[in-house]
Amino acid sequence: MLAIAAFGLSACELRQDGAEEEPEPAITPTESVATPTPTPSETASPVNSILRDDDETSVAVVAPPQPVNITIPFPDGADLSARAERMLVGILDSRALEENWPVVLGGHTDSSGNDQANLRASRSRAEAVAAWLVENGVDDERIVVIGFGEQNPIQPNALPDGTANEAGRRANRRVELRIAPKPQVESEEDQETENTSED
Template identity: 45%
Template sequence: MKVCRKILTGLALTTLGLLAACGDTTPQPAASEPTEPAKSIFRPEFQIEPIGGERPPPPLDARIFFPEGNELTEAARADLATIINAPQVAAGGPIELRGHSDAGGSDADNLRISQQRAEAVKAFLVGNGIAEERIATIAFGEQNPIAPNALPDGTPDERGRARNRRVDVHVATLAPVAGEKKTTLAETLSETADGAEGSAPSD
């Protein structure tokens, strides 16, 4: 009996020792981690473009040719009508008319005729509703040819000279106003969602 009692006492002590070594096994609640602010579901490239603000069209460049003199041909008038209906003109940007000539006359004559050609184009634009203050004219004379004025043997290159008798039309586009901030698509959707949550009936 004494032996059995010693054995039981030993087993009890061993069990208590094991329980003490294991410690408290009661599950503890996990420590809460700091919450991060909600991230947008839109990639950055989709948040740059302002909603309702279309990108301006690129600048427009065109050429009006003059077979001779400073009179507009029917082809030139048709080309100008196309320019007038272009989105760049409708956007309201400034228009620059650069008059040119061939090398067939004196410097003074070429400068004068190139100015007259630019003025002829300007008169057509103004006559068709374009504000005069938007238009600037510049005379270059024979300074900026786009084709040879003479053949290799020195004789006039009539085809090249015809291409040099021209007005270059440049229509610039208006740049966005500095400092102006427009609402992005992501911001608009976020504001709409917030408004819907605020107006939702409570349970």
């Protein structure tokens, strides 16, 4: 046992004594090679852009006028409020108004009161808007006034428990103003032409 241990130790010593120490390779930091940063060079003549802003023949593209739809509130009565007048002032310069399109005014009420009273109230509101427009230069012939009464609420007039929904009723008292081209209605001749072409 001792002989084996002694042999192992001597082998270790032999290995250490007999091995020539090789110098470790010197680790030198690699020199970073600086790559030259390209600098923009000036060209002799400027490059022509495909986007030309100096084109004298360019024409500004104007979008076609769009219909106007606004809801004018009438929280109390049939008189125009200051807010309603500000809304109407805003449409006086609209391109839709310049197009000579019809101006349709639909008056609405809440559900309180009887049907006849609500029809009268809704028409009165629409006529108040029409009068303001005429006073401010809109041709009376273009204006169509319709009284809907309580037929088309935009909010419930009553709460689920049956009590009055005051906020909803205020919202329902309104005039809906629309300025848009007349819908094209096919004449009877056009319809007959279509029917004969289908046969």
